[in-house]
Amino acid sequence: VQLQASGGGLVQAGGSLRLSCAGSGRTFSGATMGWFRQAPGKEREFVAAIWRRTGSAYYTDSVKGRFTATRDNAKNTVYLQMNSLKPEDTAVYYCAAGFSLTLSTMREPTSYDYWGQGTLVTVSS
Numbered sequence: 001v002q003l004q005a006s007g008g009g010l011v012q013a014g015g016s017l018r019l020s021c022a023g024s025g026r027t028f029s030g031a032t033m034g035w036f037r038q039a040p041g042k043e044r045e046f047v048a049a050i051w052r053r054t055g056s057a058y059y060t061d062s063v064k065g066r067f068t069a070t071r072d073n074a075k076n077t078v079y080l081q082m083n084s085l086k087p088e089d090t091a092v093y094y095c096a097a098g099f100s101l102t103l104s105t106m107r108e109p110t111s112y113d114y115w116g117q118g119t120l121v122t123v124s125s
Helices: none
Strands: 002-006 009-012 017-024 032-038 045-050 057-059 067-072 077-082 091-098 119-124
Touching (some): 017 032, 032 077, 045 067
Antiparallel strands (some): 017 077, 032 091, 045 057, 067 077
């Protein structure tokens, strides 16, 4: 599986961005897709995951109500709509694909099998 993330950029606080992650290779619809982010000097952290067949999405508490993860299996693409952005959302955002995740492991970066290259989101105050 190859993943290509895009859509990052510079936005003012309160603004919005939509990230995309296009996948190719192994059956995309069978993968649970995750979004992670890594700010300078910090560990990579879980942002959201969208389940493979049901499309159910799960979020870290700090983005609930602001971010929405969706997927289009026909296009092999997942999206992360980010609204009401805050300066603390500034990070490199990564998408990842996992084929053997559970609800208890989906927040762990090591549970994912494939990673995209990351896209930088900068939120100015």
